[in-house]
Amino acid sequence: MATVPVFDPRRPDGHADPYPLYRSMRSLAPVSHVPSAGTWFVTSHEHCLAVLRDARFSASKGQRLRLRRTALPPSMLTTDPPDHTRLRRAAAPAFEPAAMARARTWMAPTVAAGVRDLCHALGSGDEVDLVGGFARPLAVSVLGSFLGMDPPELPELADWGAAVAVNLDPFADPDTDGHAARQMQQMLERFADHLHARSLRPADDALTVLARAHTAGALAPGDALSTAGLLMVGGLDPLTDLIGNAVAAMLGTPAARLESGGRLRTVVEEFLRFDAPIQFTARQATEAVELGGQRVSAGDNVVVLLGAANRDPARFTDPDRVVPDRRTNPHLSFGAGPHACLGAPLARMFAELILEALPRPLPSFTAGPTPAVRRPATVPRGYQRLPIRRIAGQA
Structure with a gap:
């Protein structure tokens, strides 16, 4: 019997392109136990979805797989019901359809201005770093406004984000000099000031939603702060990487094919499926469960490889190719079940507005002469630098 390869996102080959490894693991054993890692790895769409929907797999206990010494604070990401249900319900109004419709009124012109600046920069024919020159500044602007931060605070928000994002990566080196912890503390102190201000002067933003939940007794002060920090x-980084990964995929996809995709949402969903910022999530079985013909014992760790599920040929036709008009697309890039990403509507609208703002016919991009650089973090998956330029003589 063939030995199932071990998933290690820190390996250079797996970090650059994990999909061949996913394919090999899925073909040999879609649910496989790796004794050296003390972990089950799940790669098929069917079984990944089953784990995400099954309350017997604990997200809270799954955090024990983190190699970092610093534990994440209790939040929607690190808790199970009933705490998870309470925290999620308190933040949910910020992402309801009516709230998203109101956010669209200010987000659309913000995104359009960013796209115009990008197209102007590309007009000279010189290369532009898509990440540093467009995706990240735009993500900071949109997320800051969504939370309710003041424009002068956005540079600080960007600095905090760069420092504290390492907390999402379960394999990152420990924060030996305490920089990330200090930046996190500064960020939370600022959020505390805003939450207090919103309790006195409500606004139409996410921090007001959390302030109201605290006033109503649904969130303790620490809960409100940890939720703001999680948002x-x-x-x-996921908003930044959604755009960077999508553009990287576009570089190999003719603009005409993207135009033929029809609805913007259809194209966005395909980019989300093809190379998702969040590639895996961890759970721990709280009781014995049969999964894919295997017995997962109580206390066993389980890693759900979302990126592998999104390329499962049993669920997706031609999974290793961008298909802009893919009509049936049940990808797991936002997870599934009780822990499905609450912020998915914001991410989808952000990406759709960018596509909507691009001039028609879509401009043709190509990779710049400077090599692209992947961010060293394993979560989220994205680029530190992605140089692009417009193809001369094309729209």
């Missing part, structure tokens, strides 16, 4: 840490 920041869990939003900034």
